[in-house]
Amino acid sequence: MPSAAPSPSEPQSAAAVLMVRPACFAFNPQTAASNAFQRAPAAAVEAQAIAVREFAGLADSLQRAGVRVTVAEDSASPVKPDAIFPNNWLSFHGDGTVVLYPMLAPNRRLERRDEVLAAVLRDGGYQVTRTVDLTYREEEGKFLEGTGSLVLDRPNRIAYACVSPRTHLDVLGEFAQRLEYELVTFEALDAGTPVYHTNVLMAVGGRFAVVCGEVINPLHRLAVMETLRSGGHEVIEISIAQMHRFAGNLLELAPKSGPLIALSQNAWDSLEPAQRRRLEHHGSVVQAAIPLIEDLGGGGVRCMLAEVHLPQPS
Secondary structure, three states: OOOOOOOOOOOOOOOEEEEEEOOOOOOOHHHHOOOOOOOOOOOOOOHHHHHHHHHHHHHHHHHHOOOEEEEEEOOOOOOOOOOOOHHHOEEEOOOOEEEEOOOOOHHHHOOOOHHHHHHHHHHHOOOOOEEEEOHHHHHHOOOEOHHHHOEEEOOOOEEEEEOEOOEOHHHHHHHHHHHOOEEEEEOEEEOOEEOOOHHHOEEEOOOEEEEOHHHEOHHHHHHHHHHHHHOOOEEEEOOHHHHOOOOOOOEEEOOOOOOEEEEEHHHHHHOOHHHHHHHHOOOEEEEEOOHHHHHHHOOOOHHHOEEEOOOOOO
């Protein structure tokens, strides 16, 4: 079992996030084979217009709660149906590191744009000291899709990851070495199929963790739970049905007003009253209705947010 770092070097939760307003949101056939949460539309829908409204509702709710939201604009060409999920291709870290990640779907690799990163730096005056570029791994057919593949316990320097076609052990090892994280890797199966991203089955906050233990291989489950608890986290378990409603796809943020837990209305509605009370003990809850984004995109609120941990000039 990994040992916790002796002193936190980075807070778990950020006060700022990056969101990317989509230009061409749609069902993405290139990702559907490995994403059981994604559903093709049964009839024609105005996906782009609806997605923009849902996006705005989440952004507005977070801003009203005191979260600093940088909105970068997607470009209409080339078409990028999943640009609304920026956390899969980049992550920001407290030492000034930006990480760029290898993506499974070719049309998702197009989302990596300098303009998006520039919007974050311009909006917040943040400092970047280095870039860790793992995208060369795409040539090897090995992928690691950001904080979709990785659920980070930042103060304890532990990265949780379920192995899947989008989360390769070799790239995990390189991430861990270059960012000085210890790994807790495990298998997670849903009806015999690997869960595509770790962040749909679990979330880690400052003092709590939400986990769908049912899908974790029994050989690995105890180690995952013990590591979470030894890191000071209250474990809130959810069912497979709740996981499919994105109850594990939430994110703790840290505006000046205090801890905040962001998740979808669908996810919140799936929780039992006792589970809700346990979450509310750890922060105020912000819900946003994003049903079309969840259905067509196969991702929830957490997937739409790339938290910004970069340092600012003193």
